[in-house]
Amino acid sequence: MSRFVRAARLAAAGLGDDRVTLGEWAGTILACDQAAGGADPGLREAVALVPLLARPVDASGSALVRLIEADATVPSRLADDESRRLRMLGVQVTRAAAVGVDAAWVRRLLGQAERSLLEPATTRGHIDMALQRYVMAVGSAADALRPEDALVICSMQRSLLHRGRLLLDEFEVVDGVGHDRTRDAVVASQAAWDRAFDAWRPVVPHRPSTATDIGRAIVAVQMAAREADPQGLLQALLRGGLGGNLVAASAVTPHLVRAGSLLVRSAVTLAERADLAVTLRPRPVGPRESVALAPVPPVRPARNVAVPAGDGVVKPPAKVPDPDAVSLGDVAALRTLAGQRDAGVLAEAALRGDPEASRIARAASRGDLEQLAERGRMARAAIVQAGSPIVFHWSRKVPPRAREEFVAAGLLRLTEIAPLWDPDRARWSTFAYSQLDFLRRDEAKRKAEDREVVSDTMVRQVDQERTLAAGDGGRGVEEQVMRRLGNEEAIRLIESLPEELRDIAQARLIAATRPSRAQLTASTGQSRHVLERDEDRATGLLRERLGRGAEGPQELSLRGMALLLSESLREVPRCPPPASSSRRPGGGGPAL
Amino acid sequence: MRPDDAFAVFRLLDHANDLMAHAGEVCDWAALDVVAAWVLAGDVAAGSASVPVELPSSVEGCLDAAVQRVMEWDTGTLAPSARALVDVLLAVDLGVGGA
Numbered sequence: 001m002s003r004f005v006r007a008a009r010l011a012a013a014g015l016g017d018d019r020v021t022l023g024e025w026a027g028t029i030l031a032c033d034q035a036a037g038g039a040d041p042g043l044r045e046a047v048a049l050v051p052l053l054a055r056p057v058d059a060s061g062s063a064l065v066r067l068i069e070a071d072a073t074v075p076s077r078l079a080d081d082e083s084r085r086l087r088m089l090g091v092q093v094t095r096a097a098a099v100g101v102d103a104a105w106v107r108r109l110l111g112q113a114e115r116s117l118l119e120p121a122t123t124r125g126h127i128d129m130a131l132q133r134y135v136m137a138v139g140s141a142a143d144a145l146r147p148e149d150a151l152v153i154c155s156m157q158r159s160l161l162h163r164g165r166l167l168l169d170e171f172e173v174v175d176g177v178g179h180d181r182t183r184d185a186v187v188a189s190q191a192a193w194d195r196a197f198d199a200w201r202p203v204v205p206h207r208p209s210t211a212t213d214i215g216r217a218i219v220a221v222q223m224a225a226r227e228a229d230p231q232g233l234l235q236a237l238l239r240g241g242l243g244g245n246l247v248a249a250s251a252v253t254p255h256l257v258r259a260g261s262l263l264v265r266s267a268v269t270l271a272e273r274a275d276l277a278v279t280l281r282p283r284p285v286g287p288r289e290s291v292a293l294a295p296v297p298p299v300r301p302a303r304n305v306a307v308p309a310g311d312g313v314v315k316p317p318a319k320v321p322d323p324d325a326v327s328l329g330d331v332a333a334l335r336t337l338a339g340q341r342d343a344g345v346l347a348e349a350a351l352r353g354d355p356e357a358s359r360i361a362r363a364a365s366r367g368d369l370e371q372l373a374e375r376g377r378m379a380r381a382a383i384v385q386a387g388s389p390i391v392f393h394w395s396r397k398v399p400p401r402a403r404e405e406f407v408a409a410g411l412l413r414l415t416e417i418a419p420l421w422d423p424d425r426a427r428w429s430t431f432a433y434s435q436l437d438f439l440r441r442d443e444a445k446r447k448a449e450d451r452e453v454v455s456d457t458m459v460r461q462v463d464q465e466r467t468l469a470a471g472d473g474g475r476g477v478e479e480q481v482m483r484r485l486g487n488e489e490a491i492r493l494i495e496s497l498p499e500e501l502r503d504i505a506q507a508r509l510i511a512a513t514r515p516s517r518a519q520l521t522a523s524t525g526q527s528r529h530v531l532e533r534d535e536d537r538a539t540g541l542l543r544e545r546l547g548r549g550a551e552g553p554q555e556l557s558l559r560g561m562a563l564l565l566s567e568s569l570r571e572v573p574r575c576p577p578p579a580s581s582s583r584r585p586g587g588g589g590p591a592l
Numbered sequence: 593m594r595p596d597d598a599f600a601v602f603r604l605l606d607h608a609n610d611l612m613a614h615a616g617e618v619c620d621w622a623a624l625d626v627v628a629a630w631v632l633a634g635d636v637a638a639g640s641a642s643v644p645v646e647l648p649s650s651v652e653g654c655l656d657a658a659v660q661r662v663m664e665w666d667t668g669t670l671a672p673s674a675r676a677l678v679d680v681l682l683a684v685d686l687g688v689g690g691a
Contacts, residue, residue, distance in 0.1 A: 222628035
């Protein structure tokens with residue numbers, strides 16, 4: 001049997017019932033890397049994350065590690081398929097280890113390991129490689145990080161995020177969570193690194209020390225960044241989570257406090273948003289004005305207190321709550337935010353010169369008012385952010401294909417209602433919940449009405465067809481010609497639909513007795529979801545084609561009428577039905 | 593070979609890095625260059641004795657003082673990290689888009 005096949009089978013089994021612990025994950029990744037002789041870039045990148053996540057178990061504690069080690073004897077050089085098998089084994093173990101993990105930072109790091117195994121960054125461009133080597137150096141040093149290294153990492157991350165922020169003023173993120181939210185995450189993380197730097201600085205002496213792998217990697221990044229074009233650099237930064245920001249934050253923060261660390265949480269948020277930012281384009285306007293961060297006093301460790309590695313995680317002294325930190329259930333914080341929001345509105349009015357607002361705020365200086373206004377804007381954003389889980393809650397009740405549109409509309413609605421929320425009348429959660437429910441119902445109603453419009457138009461046209469088929473010599477020439485052209489248009493429209501949609505369009509939109517979805521599910525054997533999707537698609541296509549054809553049929557009818565009148569026809573032309581209508585069933589049923 | 597004033601250069605860049613944390617937009621694009629120069633200066637000056645150094649109050653002042661010193665170094669006799677430090681320092685541009 002080929003090498004590592006048994007291990008691969010065991011790893012695949014881990015995806016099922018057996019839970020893989022982080023220790024076993026770490027041991028497995030190390031064993032795979034050793035088996036590959038340290039030559040596989042994906043495994044190398046994943047190994048660098050091990051010190052951040054767990055102490056690896058050895059062969060005595062893991063059957064999987066034992067199997068890998070048993071096969072990793074000779075030859076040390078792996079065949080292509082063996083190397084691939086080891087990487088896939090690593091992916092399976094990583095996925096299995098992520099099952100049931102609650103901590104967001106652990107899930108993100110495991111996700112990063114999986115991504116490395118699937119597509120190593122060190123196989124990409126120069127700047128990607130340099131950034132990845134820096135991340136690997138930081139990750140590898142995490143379990144024995146010197147204070148000097150921690151300070152270097154703080155400085156490096158500040159500068160990388162600073163560069164990222166400047167580049168985001170030049171280029172716009174056009175996908176993911178949007179440009180502003182991506183940029184806000186960069187700014188928030190940068191502020192967290194500022195605080196971490198201020199906490200580390202007093203405990204590191206001003207003495208030179210030999211450059212470690214981290215230092216060398218930083219110099220390599222600087223050189224690569226100098227050569228990179230700005231867009232390529234930003235792309236690489238976003239691809240790598242802003243220079244492995246989460247890895248760096250986890251490295252300088254002690255394991256036990258990572259879950260509650262602002263530095264780590266802001267890095268998780270940034271990683272999530274940067275992950276989705278793929279497409280960039282130059283910003284059409286000049287660089288966005290930089291947000292002036294409130295000066296933060298240096299935070300120093302208390303006297304006579306030993307500072308453990310990573311105590312740079314300090315609660316923000318800023319009075320403005322972190323938009324990502326206020327949860328929907330935090331009633332007191334949301335009430336505070338509402339107060340700041342209202343004060344901001346007043347300050348904005350005073351700045352605009354509103355007499356009443358100016359009278360109320362006469363004791364405040366212009367600087368104070370600007371600060372209040374800025375704080376108000378941030379509070380409003382924080383309120384919106386806190387309500388966003390409700391949007392995602394309701395979006396689950398929307399058909400999958402419309403979900404994205406609903407989420408966008410829901411977030412927009414949240415920004416509209418955030419200024420209107422009165423904390424004395426209802427909780428934000430209650431208010432936002434009901435408002436978004438209204439939105440959902442409105443959307444559903446609008447959609448149903450759209451469907452009715454299409455349906456009624458089609459039914460009307462088919463009714464006309466029936467009348468004509470039965471012969472209606474009592475009507476005028478013009479009317480009959482126009483009707484016939486309209487009927488042909490209706491038939492043409494139905495027949496223009498993709499074949500798989502014609503039945504559902506007929507049944508749900510045109511048939512005299514419209515069967516319910518449950519009846520259709522039973523008669524067609526298709527799932528309700530598929531029927532719903534097809535009906536939506538058919539409705540959309542018909543609506544689109546009806547709209548597009550609005551000019552056409554009218555034009556044709558007039559032309560036809562003009563022709564008839566010029567030939568002085570006095571009788572209704574009994575034209576045979578067109579070829580496309582020849583499949584009409586007897587009795588005047590619709591040609592479908 | 594280690595230049596005599598390697599510690600002074602390190603201290604100047606160390607101070608520049610500290611100032612940068614609170615300098616807001618002053619350093620703009622050069623932040624990454626300053627960090628790299630600081631790391632390299634630490635490597636060059638590792639093991640050298642501490643001496644008093646006059647520290648300017650701005651990032652720009654610190655960089656100017658450091659550049660003046662490294663300009664005096666004989667690059668032919670320098671270790672690779674010291675040569676890299678000279679290269680990085682001479683290329684730092686505090687103007688927007690400089691790096």
